[in-house]
Amino acid sequence: MSQDATTPKDDILAGEYVLGLLSLDARRALERRMAEDRSFAELVRHWEIDLSTFNDAYDEVSPSDAVLGRIKDRLFGEQQVAKVRTGLWNSVPFWRWLSFGTSVVAASALIYASGSAFLRVHDREYVAELSAPANAVNMLATYDSGSGRMRIMPVAAGPREEKSLELWLVPGEGDPLSLGILPADTGGDLVIPADLRDRIGEGATLAVTLEPFGGSPTGRATGPIVASGTARSL
Amino acid sequence: MQSNDIEGLINRVAIGDRAAFLSLYKITSPKLMGICLRILNNRGDAEDAVQEVYVKIWQRAQTFAAGPSNPTAWLATIARNHAIDLIRARKPVSEDLEAAYDLADETMPSPEAQAGINDEGRRIDKCMAELDPIHAGAVRRAYVEGLSYLELSEQMKVPLNTVRTWLRRSLLKLRECMQR
Numbered sequence: 001m002s003q004d005a006t007t008p009k010d011d012i013l014a015g016e017y018v019l020g021l022l023s024l025d026a027r028r029a030l031e032r033r034m035a036e037d038r039s040f041a042e043l044v045r046h047w048e049i050d051l052s053t054f055n056d057a058y059d060e061v062s063p064s065d066a067v068l069g070r071i072k073d074r075l076f077g078e079q080q081v082a083k084v085r086t087g088l089w090n091s092v093p094f095w096r097w098l099s100f101g102t103s104v105v106a107a108s109a110l111i112y113a114s115g116s117a118f119l120r121v122h123d124r125e126y127v128a129e130l131s132a133p134a135n136a137v138n139m140l141a142t143y144d145s146g147s148g149r150m151r152i153m154p155v156a157a158g159p160r161e162e163k164s165l166e167l168w169l170v171p172g173e174g175d176p177l178s179l180g181i182l183p184a185d186t187g188g189d190l191v192i193p194a195d196l197r198d199r200i201g202e203g204a205t206l207a208v209t210l211e212p213f214g215g216s217p218t219g220r221a222t223g224p225i226v227a228s229g230t231a232r233s234l
Numbered sequence: 235m236q237s238n239d240i241e242g243l244i245n246r247v248a249i250g251d252r253a254a255f256l257s258l259y260k261i262t263s264p265k266l267m268g269i270c271l272r273i274l275n276n277r278g279d280a281e282d283a284v285q286e287v288y289v290k291i292w293q294r295a296q297t298f299a300a301g302p303s304n305p306t307a308w309l310a311t312i313a314r315n316h317a318i319d320l321i322r323a324r325k326p327v328s329e330d331l332e333a334a335y336d337l338a339d340e341t342m343p344s345p346e347a348q349a350g351i352n353d354e355g356r357r358i359d360k361c362m363a364e365l366d367p368i369h370a371g372a373v374r375r376a377y378v379e380g381l382s383y384l385e386l387s388e389q390m391k392v393p394l395n396t397v398r399t400w401l402r403r404s405l406l407k408l409r410e411c412m413q414r
Contacts, residue, residue: 008406011405011406011409012402012405012406012409015405015408015409016401016402016405018377019373019376019377019401019405020273020314020318020376020377020380020381020382021376021381021382021383021386021401022322022382023322023326023327023382024319024322024323024326027318027319027322048307048311049304049307050357050358050408050412051358051377052304052306052307052310052311053358053359054374054377054378055265055269055306055307055310057272057374057378058265058268058269058272058310058378059268059272060264060265060267060268061264061267061268061271061280062263062264062267063263063264063267063280063281063284064281066281067263067281067284067285068256068259068263070285071259071285071288071289074285074289075255075289075292076252
């Protein structure tokens with residue numbers, strides 16, 4: 001843990017911040033510093049823990065029941081999405097209640113993409129963006145309350161102009177074969193080239209890589225594998 | 235509050251577990267409400283603050299680092315910071331970060347990174363007892379009530395610079411004492 005960049009004055013400043021003595025401007029300035037200066041952030045964290053016994057002075061007071069209702073509305077409120085299949089990139093409600101291992105989710109998404117799963121557009125569809133910090137890939141879940149069908153598809157994080165997700169069939173020997181680019185706008189549907197369809201079945205290994213927009217320029221996977229898995233029949 | 239239980243709940247909230255979030259709310263909201271109420275001094279404002287605090291908890295649970303970090307302190311910090319930000323926004327105080335630093339020449343060892351962090355709560359009580367009782371009272375009031383230097387100076391009826399010196403000197407002594 002490096003402390004070399006901080007001085008006694010910094011330690012006092014960190015303590016003043018934690019005590020809550022400073023102005024709003026000063027607090028914001030120190031929070032910006034914490035984001036960039038790990039040593040200083042560590043000083044603050046120390047004071048937070050050191051002084052936390054003072055929290056015993058706070059009496060417990062139950063908030064009124066309405067408060068939890070308002071929080072639930074804010075965080076989990078049913079958000080109807082009129083057109084699930086368009087404009088997802090622009091307005092994805094943050095309806096996040098799932099978290100899977102990336103590869104598991106991607107693998108199931110790929111099975112949907114290659115199989116006959118078909119998501120009808122009903123009156124009530126929901127969409128959730130599943131994400132984690134510093135991931136190259138997010139998952140987009142759409143849920144049809146009429147059929148109970150959930151579909152999960154991977155999408156490249158960040159502006160879509162920058163990257164594409166490319167699906168590969170990984171044979172036992174030889175180079176992976178591109179099955180195409182995972183489109184963001186069409187609900188994860190991908191039409192597999194006719195000459196490759198026979199090769200996708202029970203036990204086929206599928207992988208997704210992050211490629212430049214439009215797909216690998218070389219015909220071979222160039223980007224990192226973001227997910228891989230083996231197809232099983234449903 | 236059982237620290238282990240709360241830590242487990244926060245970790246489940248981090249992966250989007252709504253049931254865990256509701257349990258966490260049930261167990262911890264009276265304490266966080268108490269914090270907001272003490273600092274904001276108004277029940278309606280405190281309830282609004284609690285609402286924002288739990289939205290932040292839901293959003294930030296992934297940043298909660300298990301290990302030396304103390305789950306109840308982590309929750310309390312979110313609530314205190316939110317309430318203090320609100321009260322500072324409402325009653326702005328001018329503050330010069332560089333004001334009157336007469337302590338900078340005094341030497342102070344760097345904090346040990348991780349050592350004995352779980353004991354520090356008990357140690358701070360011992361170290362607080364070594365301070366001048368009036369200064370220790372000012373430190374505690376600043377923390378618990380979220381008072382600015384100006385408010386402390388008004389309420390304790392001592393000049394602003396005096397309060398500032400008390401608090402900074404107290405922080406310095408506390409840090410030295412905690413290092414022993």
